[in-house]
Amino acid sequence: MDATSSYGAATFVKQQTEAAAADIYANATSLQDSSSGLSDDFMDTTQGLGGGVGNRVNNIYIFLTSGSTLTIPRSAIFANFDIAGGNTDWSVSIPIDNLAYSGGTIAYNNETALNVGTGASGGSAQTIARIPIVRDKLMLNALGVYKEGLICKNGEAIVEYYKI
Amino acid sequence: MPTATTFQAKGRRNGFPFCIPKVDLTSGIPSSTDGSVGPADFWVTLGGVSSGTASQAQIDLSLNNAMKLYWNQYSITAGNLSASSSGESSFALSRSSEIQANNKEAIYQKTISEEESDYVPVERACDNPEIQSRGMVFSDRHEDETGDSISRINFSSVSINGRLEIFDDSIFRMYNGSTDDESNFVGYGVSNISLAFTRTKLRLIPASAGSVDNSVKVQVGSFFRGQEQSGIDPDSGDEVDEKFFNCTLGGMDFISFTECSARAIVGSTASSTIENVVSASALSGTASSNFNADFGSPVSATSEGTSECKASIAGLGFYTY
Numbered sequence: 001m002d003a004t005s006s007y008g009a010a011t012f013v014k015q016q017t018e019a020a021a022a023d024i025y026a027n028a029t030s031l032q033d034s035s036s037g038l039s040d041d042f043m044d045t046t047q048g049l050g051g052g053v054g055n056r057v058n059n060i061y062i063f064l065t066s067g068s069t070l071t072i073p074r075s076a077i078f079a080n081f082d083i084a085g086g087n088t089d090w091s092v093s094i095p096i097d098n099l100a101y102s103g104g105t106i107a108y109n110n111e112t113a114l115n116v117g118t119g120a121s122g123g124s125a126q127t128i129a130r131i132p133i134v135r136d137k138l139m140l141n142a143l144g145v146y147k148e149g150l151i152c153k154n155g156e157a158i159v160e161y162y163k164i
Numbered sequence: 165m166p167t168a169t170t171f172q173a174k175g176r177r178n179g180f181p182f183c184i185p186k187v188d189l190t191s192g193i194p195s196s197t198d199g200s201v202g203p204a205d206f207w208v209t210l211g212g213v214s215s216g217t218a219s220q221a222q223i224d225l226s227l228n229n230a231m232k233l234y235w236n237q238y239s240i241t242a243g244n245l246s247a248s249s250s251g252e253s254s255f256a257l258s259r260s261s262e263i264q265a266n267n268k269e270a271i272y273q274k275t276i277s278e279e280e281s282d283y284v285p286v287e288r289a290c291d292n293p294e295i296q297s298r299g300m301v302f303s304d305r306h307e308d309e310t311g312d313s314i315s316r317i318n319f320s321s322v323s324i325n326g327r328l329e330i331f332d333d334s335i336f337r338m339y340n341g342s343t344d345d346e347s348n349f350v351g352y353g354v355s356n357i358s359l360a361f362t363r364t365k366l367r368l369i370p371a372s373a374g375s376v377d378n379s380v381k382v383q384v385g386s387f388f389r390g391q392e393q394s395g396i397d398p399d400s401g402d403e404v405d406e407k408f409f410n411c412t413l414g415g416m417d418f419i420s421f422t423e424c425s426a427r428a429i430v431g432s433t434a435s436s437t438i439e440n441v442v443s444a445s446a447l448s449g450t451a452s453s454n455f456n457a458d459f460g461s462p463v464s465a466t467s468e469g470t471s472e473c474k475a476s477i478a479g480l481g482f483y484t485y
Contacts, residue, residue: 098220099227120224149177150227154170154485155235155285157179157227 060092060131062146062161065100074143077108083137090134096126096159101148108133118156129159165238166282168483173289179231180335181289184352186343187336189387196383196421197390197406206408207387209338209351212417214410217340218350226351229416230335233354235285236482239271240300240326240358243448243476247320249366251469253373259366261320263306269481270302270324285483300326300358320364324477326357338386353386357418360475372431373459373467377402378451380475383421384413390421402427402440409446414480420447428453430467435460448476 060072072092081090089112095104099120112135117126133142146161175181187193189204208214210233211226218226245268250260274283275296283298301323308318327334334355341348363379393406402425411420422444430436436457443450456468 098224119228121221121228147177150175150179151177152173152175152179152231152235152289154168154172155231155483157231160174160177162174162177 239481243478249471253467
């Protein structure tokens with residue numbers, strides 16, 4: 001092969017066969033299932049779970065009202081996450097006592113309610129605040145820095161972790 | 165109580181739509197009785213703390229109650245709310261006025277374009293610039309109906325108010341010491357949550373035939389500076405009973421400052437009897453006067469009069485969901 005032929009072979013891009021007008025129309029108008037944005041296999045990978053690429057934040061950091069900082073590593077968050085096992089949703093569940101992080105064990109599960117209970121005292125006092133991580137098999141933009149704060153629900157206080 | 169629409173508000177991430185000012189209970193509190201400024205003489209947080217330091221549970225309870233007051237208070241209800249006075253003399257016309265509004269409920273309302281309507285919780289998330297005023301107010305007044313020039317100064321009036329100020333300015337983080345040291349934080353409180361006031365005035369013609377002035381004022385808040393006083397006030401000459409009490413209203417701890425005042429006067433040349441009775445208690449008070457006089461010769465003339473004021477605060481109403 002002469003030089004010219006070699007260059008031609010190296011730069012040859014296979015052209016797509018022109019599709020029929022009917023195919024183009026079908027692709028353009030078909031609805032995409034939101035849960036199929038990424039394959040289950042890809043979601044289970046480091047890249048699929050939003051980490052491991054470049055210098056992206058790989059943890060959740062929470063500035064607590066006590067003044068200290070709570071660090072939740074990505075590895076802990078996703079340790080038991082298993083899409084194939086049926087985990088289409090995933091959350092960080094932070095134990096709450098007296099309207100603040102209690103210092104107890106943080107859980108990771110498929111519960112989705114952002115809070116359990118309201119207020120500081122009584123039988124309905126808040127016990128859990130959640131940070132959503134995955135919803136409908138899709139990774140949310142969840143890793144990063146949060147603050148612990150209070151919001152109002154029907155006149156009662158709820159601890160909420162909001163991203164800053 | 166009415167049912168409110170469910171809502172959620174981020175506010176300032178502190179449970180309220182505004183930043184909460186701090187108050188140092190050991191200095192800078194204006195007196196309710198003499199105008200001086202200094203430490204609070206009587207205080208209790210909405211979590212029940214009245215001295216020393218607070219537990220986290222007590223602070224949290226105060227926050228719950230402060231939020232309940234801000235977001236969910238619907239009304240304030242009076243107990244006894246009445247005023248009356250009457251008098252007659254052989255000199256001139258009889259005078260009387262009377263008003264009763266026992267168990268009256270003042271509902272938290274807003275005014276927009278001169279129209280009043282209930283100020284529901286979800287509206288409290290934002291400061292609507294169209295709102296001209298808001299508050300819980302009931303007041304009524306009755307004047308003597310003789311119809312001459314002194315009828316208007318013969319009156320009985322009653323009122324009950326909730327939230328004397330814009331609430332943004334009357335809810336506080338209370339510190340038992342410097343506000344720069346968070347370890348002094350003892351909980352949330354309010355400077356003015358309610359006021360009940362009744363007054364009656366009677367004046368015969370001539371004034372020496374007899375006059376009375378009775379009033380009762382009941383204030384409720386989380387902290388007060390002031391001195392208690394009973395007996396004849398050296399400045400006014402009124403019989404007074406002014407006291408502070410720990411009390412519970414709407415299931416929350418408060419301080420009640422009750423001021424009762426009574427005075428009856430008849431001409432100095434008269435042979436007369438005068439009785440003034442005042443009694444202050446937690447969230448309520450009474451004041452009453454009686455007089456009768458015989459002015460003797462050269463014209464046989466007599467006069468007599470009686471009066472009474474009562475004021476009490478019975479409870480707070482809240483929205484439910």
